[in-house]
Amino acid sequence: MLTKIDLCSMALLKLGEKPIQSLSEDTAAAKLCRTFIDVVIDGLLAMHPWRFASRSYDLIANNDGTFDIPTDVLRVIKTDGRIMSNKIVSPNQNTTIVAIVRVAPEMFPSYFVYVVATKLAMELCMPITSDQTLFRTLVALYETELQNAKFIDSTTSVNPQIENFSLIDIRF
Numbered sequence: 001m002l003t004k005i006d007l008c009s010m011a012l013l014k015l016g017e018k019p020i021q022s023l024s025e026d027t028a029a030a031k032l033c034r035t036f037i038d039v040v041i042d043g044l045l046a047m048h049p050w051r052f053a054s055r056s057y058d059l060i061a062n063n064d065g066t067f068d069i070p071t072d073v074l075r076v077i078k079t080d081g082r083i084m085s086n087k088i089v090s091p092n093q094n095t096t097i098v099a100i101v102r103v104a105p106e107m108f109p110s111y112f113v114y115v116v117a118t119k120l121a122m123e124l125c126m127p128i129t130s131d132q133t134l135f136r137t138l139v140a141l142y143e144t145e146l147q148n149a150k151f152i153d154s155t156t157s158v159n160p161q162i163e164n165f166s167l168i169d170i171r172f
Contacts, residue, residue, distance in 0.1 A: 004037050008037055010120075011033070014138065015128055029128060032127055033120070040119050041102075045102065050100065052107065052153070053074075054077070054099070055073075055099055055100075057097050057099060060094055061092075061093050061094070067089075068086065074099070075100040076088070076099045079096075109152075118138060118145050119142055
């Protein structure tokens with residue numbers, strides 16, 4: 001079961017540092033990991049419509065006619081209303097949204113784990129090592145891993161086959 005400590009340790013190993021045993025350690029590495037880990041994960045989850053982090057919600061209107069966006073939502077991908085702060089304004093009594101939500105690290109697919117660890121290593125690189133060459137290497141690695149992860153995520157499920165489509169039927 002993957003944890004935030006595992007992700008931080010992977011990032012530190014990419015920097016040539018020793019892994020941590022706890023985020024509450026009184027070391028510079030643990031303090032930096034505490035500072036960055038949640039921000040890095042939330043930022044990476046929100047940046048792309050990851051299939052593993054997508055959820056659909058059926059919302060019911062409040063007394064004022066607005067809909068509260070659930071607290072675990074990082075980004076609303078689809079709604080029939082307008083987003084205003086943490087609410088959705090829609091003329092309907094019920095609405096459905098598709099959103100990217102916070103996902104526990106143990107639910108991350110392996111391709112996303114690599115992206116998180118490398119992005120975290122990038123954030124930790126300069127404060128811990130001050131090595132600009134290593135930082136540039138991590139940036140290049142991150143960009144490649146992110147591109148690969150997006151590709152894998154976008155191709156993980158098979159698109160439904162088009163059936164009973166008149167233009168295809170006529171062609172054959």
